[in-house]
Amino acid sequence: SSLCLSKEVMLKSSPADLVTETDQRVEKILISAIRDKYPQHKFIGEESVAAGERLELSDSPTWIIDPIDGTVNFVHRFPFVAISIAFAVNKQTEFGIVYSCVEDKLYCAQRGGGAFLNGEPLHASGQEDISRCLVVTEIGAERDDLALSTMTSNIFRLLKLPVHGVRALGTAAVDMCQVATGGADAYYHIGMHCWDIAASALIVQEAGGVVMDTDGSQFDMMSRKVIAASSSAVANRIAQVVQAFPCRLEGTFSNI
Numbered sequence: 407s408s409l410c411l412s413k414e415v416m417l418k419s420s421p422a423d424l425v426t427e428t429d430q431r432v433e434k435i436l437i438s439a440i441r442d443k444y445p446q447h448k449f450i451g452e453e454s455v456a457a458g459e460r461l462e463l464s465d466s467p468t469w470i471i472d473p474i475d476g477t478v479n480f481v482h483r484f485p486f487v488a489i490s491i492a493f494a495v496n497k498q499t500e501f502g503i504v505y506s507c508v509e510d511k512l513y514c515a516q517r518g519g520g521a522f523l524n525g526e527p528l529h530a531s532g533q534e535d536i537s538r539c540l541v542v543t544e545i546g547a548e549r550d551d552l553a554l555s556t557m558t559s560n561i562f563r564l565l566k567l568p569v570h571g572v573r574a575l576g577t578a579a580v581d582m583c584q585v586a587t588g589g590a591d592a593y594y595h596i597g598m599h600c601w602d603i604a605a606s607a608l609i610v611q612e613a614g615g616v617v618m619d620t621d622g623s624q625f626d627m628m629s630r631k632v633i634a635a636s637s638s639a640v641a642n643r644i645a646q647v648v649q650a651f652p653c654r655l656e657g658t659f660s661n662i
Contacts, residue, residue, distance in 0.1 A: 426481065429453050432473035432489065440469055452601045461656055463600065463628055465496045470627075472601035475504075476577030485509070490579040492604035499627070502605025504579045513583045513609050521586050521612035530615035531588040534639040539591035540570045541644070542581040546597045548653070553597065556651040560594075563647045582606035585634045586613035592635040594620060596650045600627045610634045616641045620648050628656040 433453045440447065448468040455461045463470075472490040474480050480487045485508040492502040504513040513528070515521040521528040533539055541564055545557055561572050573590065575581050578598045584590035586609045593610075595603075604627050607617045616638050618624065620631040622645040630653050635641035 426474070426477060428480070429474045429477055433471060436471055436473065436489075436491065437469070450601060452599065461600075463494065463497055463656070468494045470494060470499075470601050470604040472579065472599075475579040475602060476575075479576040484576060486575040486577050486580050488577050488579045490601060490605045492601075492608065494604065499604050499608040502608040504583055504605050504609065506577075506580050506583075513586065513606070515586075515605075515609040515612035517608065517612070519612065521609045523583075523587060528586045528609070528613040529588060530585055530610065530613045531591050531636040532614070533591040533636040536567055536569060536640055536643040538570060539636070539640055540573065540589075542573045542575065542584055542590045542593040544574050544576070544578055544581060544595050544598070546595065548597050548651070553651045553653075556649055557596070560648045564644070567643075567647065578602035579606045582632075582634050583609055585615050585636065586610045588636070592633065592640050592644055594633045594644055594648050596620060596631050596648075597653045598630060598632070600656050603627060603632055607632065607634065618645065620645060620650050630654075630656060 430453045433451045437449050437451060448466050450461060450468060451471045453473060470492040474487060475490050476487045487507050489505045492499045501516040511523060513523050564572060578595055579602060582593045582603060583606050585593050607625060607627065610617055615634055615636055617634045618641050619626060619629055620633055622642060625632060631650050633641050633644050
């Protein structure tokens with residue numbers, strides 16, 4: 407397993423934003439295999455974008471790929487590492503797959519077809535009382551003072567509501583899938599990318615959960631802000647508490 411091998415680690419946007427040769431190799435293998443069958447389709451891959459390819463989601467059939475979600479975990483052999491693949495048409499995810507490699511758990515969903523874990527149907531908890539919720543989030547790779555203070559104050563405000571607890575597994579895709587299983591009741595994140603959540607957002611929705619922007623508006627996978635929850639009541643309560651910090655919209659050079 408690549409998890410146990412020594413790795414050449416490179417930095418991207420910050421000391422917490424890492425890439426390995428395995429990230430790059432897995433992405434190339436996936437894109438090459440899919441392109442052989444669907445040569446007209448478009449691709450958004452985390453490492454391709456990091457290497458300078460334009461990030462653009464159009465109405466064309468598009469594969470959105472994170473070859474290793476949880477690269478920091480992968481580097482440290484922390485056992486939450488996933489491959490995330492989503493297929494979108496007209497800017498809407500039609501099916502999504504998240505494979506949690508070390509756990510050997512395959513989460514998948516097709517629009518209108520339900521969500522599944524290793525073939526078994528998934529159902530969100532349906533919890534409506536925020537004080538009985540387990541919440542998942544991530545600190546992310548942003549390390550400027552505003553981002554860090556916003557993220558830590560968000561956690562503080564949630565714990566004071568109170569909620570049962572706040573957890574972070576180190577992979578946004580697996581985090582969000584915990585809402586689909588009912589193991590967690592909510593997930594929120596600011597600053598992630600479309601490849602982190604395009605698949606898992608559909609998995610949550612097809613499991614009966616709710617996905618929205620952190621400001622309470624309709625979910626947009628390119629906005630870099632998301633809440634996934636067991637119910638609208640929980641999602642809206644988190645939206646009242648959580649604040650966003652400025653981060654660049656996907657495919658643009660303007661801040662939000």
